Amino acid sequence: MQKLKDFAHGALVPVLLLLLWEAGSRLGLFSEVLLPSPTAVAIKWWAYLLPGQPQEAGQSYLAWLFSGELPHDAYSSLFRVITGFLIGAGLALPFGLLMGASPRIYDLFNPLMQILRPIPPIAYIPLAILWFGLGNPPSFFLIAIGAFFPVLMNTIAGVRQVDGIFLRAARNLGASQWTMFTRVILPAATPYILAGVRIGIGTAFIVVIVSEMIAVNDGLGFRILEAREFMWSDKIIAGMITIGLLGLAIDTGVSRLNNHLLRWHRGLEH
């Protein structure tokens, strides 16, 4: 009952806004071409979601059900985000651990990182196309860069803030360098690292949409840009809402993972 109440409370503002929008459209306040009504968007979204072709012989029902344009685009975008993120974070994590743990390595690489970090991933687009041509590789590259720095910076900070008392306790128990790293420093830095992961995924999600506007011919970013050329603003908005839902789903997933991995952490309710 309480849950239902909370939900109703949270839904109040969005629903009110939708009603106003719908009413405005029906009264002819907005141009139908520039801002279609929410019902028009919903109808378009549904059509975009449904399979475009009739079920082929031999095709499984499930494959057919997800053969529509929207599921295909969402899958393509998600695939790029995950691949790019895994590359970026996969490089940032060990590198950040090293830089955080060793002042020598930190001093060696920090100036370079400080110069590269402020360059927005978007600024790499021309280079990405020159280096990787068209298709998925430039997107992977751009997304990896977007995810790399947040994860790197947070991993370094996480390692550096590890309380010396844990290191002393572990040394007293006879821990080797390797054990110290894997069983003490890494878990102690996890709250910071996960915060970096969350920011990194957020950045990856921004970058994927932009990168799809330049070098590929599917994905949500491509689709909304394509829709603009035909003045399909209902499709643009449907695509944007899908991006929002996908982002929400990813963030919820990461947040769940966060709560599970940090169930030992103070101040976390689960």
Add this chain to the structure above:
Amino acid sequence: MAQILINNVHKVFKTPGKDVVALQDINLEIKAGQFVCLLGPSGCGKSTLLNAVAGFALPSSGVITVDGKPITAPGPERGMVFQEYALFPWMTVAQNIAFGLEIQKKDPAEIDLTVNQLLELLHLTDFRDRFPKDLSGGMRQRVAIARVLALDSPIMLMDEPFGALDALTRRNLQDELLRIWNKLGKTIIFVTHSIEESIYLADRIVVMTYRPGTVKRDQPVTMPRPRDPSSAEFNELKRELGRLVMEEQQRHANDEMKLAAVD
């Protein structure tokens, strides 16, 4: 023969401006199984001495040997219990206790057995799968003691372990510690600034002076246990040690006033 030999130990902390002599001419012989309290005000070097025995911060000169071997690094044969507990918050109670044994690559079945015995010994069985954040201070310190006991080290070093606990929990843990010490016969070096705590626990109380840290009084305590803190004998010793400690505390306070005046 003495198990721990502290021979002519000096420790100097170099700070900009002046060097602080934390320990000067410390000579102590500690027999196996002895319960020794290091007593003194803040800044008397009692924790510095303990850290030197633990191997965290070696003396500037002089040697400390255990069974004839000089100490050069921290090690599991000298398990340490910290005032801040220093439990690993990402490990459950059982995992914290098992960690030292896993480092030694003991057989998992054997680790399980030891952990269960220690959980039982310290009345922690119901808490085995809890994380430290869910435990009270007293419970956390029990886990920290169990973690060190798991190492089965002959020597246990304790740095004001009960300093952050309320009086009742503190007395409760003091009794537990005496019970365990009786049962397992460890050598314990216990740092405290509580005169009563030192008399309640120790075979021997080493009172230290404020900067430079030296031994002011090496006081054996022969009262039979359990000791009654309201008895005449207990209080006589408490008055005597109180006088010694307060002299040093006064020097500490004067020093602080002087520093404040310079600022």
